[in-house]
Amino acid sequence: MKxxxxxxxxxxxxxxxxxxxxxxxxxxxxxxxxxxxxxxxxNDGRLKLREGNIENHLIYYKRSNKKGPKQSDIILLDSTPGxxxxxxxxRSCGILAVVxxxxxxxxxxxxxxxxxxxxxxxxxxxxxxxxxxxxxxxxVDVKRKKLLAQCEGYxxxxxxxxxxxxxxxxxxxxxxx
Numbered sequence: 686m687k688x689x690x691x692x693x694x695x696x697x698x699x700x701x702x703x704x705x706x707x708x709x710x711x712x713x714x715x716x717x718x719x720x721x722x723x724x725x726x727x728n729d730g731r732l733k734l735r736e737g738n739i740e741n742h743l744i745y746y747k748r749s750n751k752k753g754p755k756q757s758d759i760i761l762l763d764s765t766p767g768x769x770x771x772x773x774x775x776r777s778c779g780i781l782a783v784v785x786x787x788x789x790x791x792x793x794x795x796x797x798x799x800x801x802x803x804x805x806x807x808x809x810x811x812x813x814x815x816x817x818x819x820x821x822x823x824x825v826d827v828k829r830k831k832l833l834a835q836c837e838g839y840x841x842x843x844x845x846x847x848x849x850x851x852x853x854x855x856x857x858x859x860x861x862x
Contacts, residue, residue: 697809719788
């Protein structure tokens with residue numbers, strides 16, 4: 686399924702404050718997931734296999750590397766732990782990077798919040814405002830504006846400073862890009 690995301694990633698040293706806000710606003714807590722994201726070498730965009738206790742997906746996405754809210758165009762495929770998918774991708778594409786993280790997952794309506802602790806990198810918060818795109822002529826611009834407004838609203842509520850915004854993926858950070 687295709688998804689339209691407007692998202693931010695930021696360094697975060699106040700997980701407790703964000704967690705308290707989410708709980709006080711009745712966010713749905715989906716759990717804490719230990720995730721291994723294996724990024725594969727591809728010619729365009731990013732391709733990763735997420736292996737976790739809660740989330741298991743093959744994810745292809747394109748996103749510009751800029752600070753602040755940015756659009757990600759995502760194609761998501763559910764995967765089954767233990768399938769030969771990782772071996773197929775490793776042999777055919779090669780591994781670019783592996784990201785090992787502990788992720789707390791929360792939702793308020795269509796907005797997903799991650800509180801991440803990433804090995805070798807530190808602690809972060811991600812905000813993803815998400816809409817499905819079904820390709821039947823729906824107004825993507827209207828959805829994009831709504832998602833951007835949601836993301837910007839939570840940036841203000843969490844008091845995330847521009848200096849803390851991250852423009853690249855965790856894999857890029859590990860690779861020193």
